[in-house]
Amino acid sequence: MAQVTPEVLWAQRSSSTDPEKNFIYLTISVPDVPKENLKLDLKATTLTFHGHSETLKRTYHLDLSFYGEIDPENSKIHHTARNVEMKLRKKDLKEEYWPRLLKDAAKVQFLKTDFDKWVDEDEQNEAPEDDFSQFGGGMGGMPGMGGMGGMGGGDFGGIDFSKLGAGPGGDAGSDDEEEEDDEDEMPALEGEEEVKAEAAKADK
Template identity: 70%
Template sequence: MATVTPEVLWAQRSSKVDPEKNFIYLTIGVPDVPPSNLKLDLQPTTLTFTGHSDTLKKTYHLELEFYAEIDPAESKINHSPRDVELKLRKKELDDAYWPRLLKESKKVHFLKTDFDKWVDEDEQNEAPEEDFSNFGGMGGMPGMGGGGGDFGGIDFSKLGGGGGLPTGGDDSDESDDDMPALEGDDEEEGDKEKPAATEEKKTEA
């Protein structure tokens, strides 16, 4: 069974006065991983994630060591059929951004900036408020902390699991409107017309 490192997208906000605006936004791309197959252990400086997809026959495993401390009790989670999204509360209130997500400065292939959610440090006050209504708290979750972080038995539907998230089906519907096969049909019709025109010339001759 293949074990792979999932793609991780991240963005952040910072605030010295409002804890709600002082967070890391993390998206772990793990399609088709049901809640029963998820394990997440969130500590102040580390995150360990394991998820298994029966349909894709893949096991996803991820270990992160953060640049600075977060507050697991104030962090939130949303699980959808495509990914696990986390809003990690930075422990220290500070107007400055973290220079990077991870403690080590080396570049890792699976970690990318989430440009859809990223806002430059000097422009974040003008940025629209994020909607985290789909997210549920992590503090009351059984197994959070040192106990392995087992998500078994948690009803993700109460956390708005996947609520309103776009699916790949929308894109395929749009592409159906402009099917390349239609162009081929036109060419075939054009070919049928050509012999008819040739026959007319023969008749004239």
């Protein structure tokens, strides 16, 4: 049976001080591969995956050589009915992102950016971490979101002013809606008059 290279999605975070925020998100799309039918070998610079789906009659195989080293001991793997999700701890604490996932710079068709989890390097501190909830990321996102709410609370005056400023515009908007309503009603009135006229003709 021919082997298929599964689609791989990836994203990353980086930190020079916090190992918990210095990792790679990796998702291998292998639907209907039960746990007992897969073999995953994760090392510092390589990952080998082999899995078989009996329902799809498909065998998946994947060999990856990472751009940098990871820490397999502190990496986490989560298996679902559709894929294998991993949170791979980068070994070196660095503020900079890895320029790519793989050691080889050549583009490969099966590897894609996971835009649901990706954030730009300079925006990652603002990104909520609830996008990987099964690994406890959701808890990390809560305080940050609460903090943002607190900031918003402090600026209530500004928000109110903007609402007041938008007030006349809002009224104008409602006037437009009323005019549109009038226009909608006009054809109906004309139609009724035509019906009446035709009815009058019929009576004659």
